[in-house]
Amino acid sequence: MALPAISDDLFCPACGYMLRGLTEYRCPECGRPFDPAKMVPEPIPWAKRNQLGRICAYLQTLFITTFSIYRLAEQVRRPVSYGDAQLFRWVTVVVAYAPCVLMILAFRPSSGSRLLFRGLYSGPPTMDPWTVTSVFAATLLALVVATGVPSYFFHPRWLDIERQNRGIAISTYACGPLGWTPLACVLGYVIAALVAMTGAAGLEDSARVAVASLLVVELLWWWFGLVYLSRRATGRGAAGVFVVALAGPLVWLLAVGLTLVAVRFLVVFPVLIYHSLRG
């Protein structure tokens, strides 16, 4: 009796032979029997959020995308839902963005308003609402763009369509480390509170350095995950991985830079027109 054909990209554990499409669970290359049920990796927790609960599933996926990136890479052997990956991306964008906005707004009226984002507040003492709006809008758009563009490297034409789609979904999950941003913000709050209580101005610098370092570590982790996944999910050689490692940050900078410029124009230009008409 023929067994159901293997639909996943499984490889023989002994010789590495591609087992997809086989209806007999014995490697044709080396003759070793195998059990496909034991070789397909567990789906990513986010895909099981209906059973696990959304928060639990999100946290588990956050851990995997940060600390067990190889488990994310293994997903290349099973179908990965594009919709699930996109939803994870949107949730992560909100999780990373909302606490930063709250922190900026919360610090604004107090004496600590310049504490963590001195650069933002180096202008006039009270911020022009248009500037605030454009900064907030640009940051949000930049996040959306930055979490979307890396998938470009994950659908090379030499892969079949199914593998390309898996690659795109897997690369989308790689933005997981951004989900730690609330922790960085909490740290900022704690240090700010200490500054307010003790009046120790020296802590201000430590607060900025601590929060900024955590955010930089998140970005580096994300980048590292993408480089690692680009090898595992697309089978790129060392040269290809090197290209992704270099081109990834460039594409990010370009996309984010263009977004910032575009938003700046979209917000500032109507304001200038408005003022010119009024004046």
Ligand SMILES: [Zn+2]
């Ligand atoms: Zn084999």
